[in-house]
Amino acid sequence: MATRDSQDDASAGQVSDAGLRAFLGYTIKRTDNVILSNIAAVLKPLDLRVVTFSALVLVGDNPGLRQSQLADALGIERPNLVVIVDELEGRGLIRRDRVPTDRRAYALTVTAVGKSLCEAASAAVRTREDALLDGISAAERKQIEGLMRRIESTGGRR
Amino acid sequence: MATRDSQDDASAGQVSDAGLRAFLGYTIKRTDNVILSNIAAVLKPLDLRVVTFSALVLVGDNPGLRQSQLADALGIERPNLVVIVDELEGRGLIRRDRVPTDRRAYALTVTAVGKSLCEAASAAVRTREDALLDGISAAERKQIEGLMRRIESTGGRR
DNA sequence: TATTGTTATACTCTATAACTATA
């Protein structure tokens, strides 16, 4: 006999998520939440959010990128990107330059200030990720990446 | 010499996300998005969202669960859970019963209708996940789960 | 005094239609 009255309920004690753990998506989502909130916490002191940081990295890696391409890469709608680019430009982190061959479009580039902030942010994120991955070998990490990318490509269009 | 004028930009051609791929969180987030949108698509015909499905599974596994415990398990705030429970109760999928020993609280349970819908939904989600994991062995899947849970527990409180 | 569920509300994110200026 248990000490507490053995009702078959969860009114006291731990809540079981065993049923949800049967779905891999649940475990992946929980892990994703943990990683994202950690990254967000690391970026906050630099006045960056996950989106603005991602935008900075993408523009840095793709100089001359247009806003519609950036929106597409970030997986957000064009209208919603405008305020993000406004913010980054207003802080002097990126530049909007008119494209001579197509005066409708803007070519986005990272400024020197933006580049150094991006590098500092990247280092901070890398450090935090390494801490989260403590005890996980480089080989295991490679394996996660490979498996994730296989699932992603199987899932097709989203 | 390339055929197109070789500007060092991305105004034409593919956008590189190599810089973001350096962060494991990016790859995991993309995979998570794919899985979640696939699950959402599978649940839609059953008039379930990911939250309502998760709530159904949790209440089913923890009969007598209270709303505050459910909100906690789902990672949402108590006020936001109210409309979810309203919806599930309104559709006759769960029941709210007063707890005799604490008349402030409700004991949540899944009805017979809710149980059969939950089982159908679970089967559909499982089938879709299996399709996404096509080509990934049971051992690899176990490995993903183990590694994810290690990362999750290292990340601590969120 | 503290807690359960609730209401009201605000803030962020996301999604769509429609405008402008160019092409």
Next chain:
DNA sequence: TATAGTTATAGAGTATAACAATA
């Protein structure tokens, strides 16, 4: 006619404060 960026706006999702009933 179509496209790039923009504006306005509406809808989710999420967060906090405060209330009534109960402990």
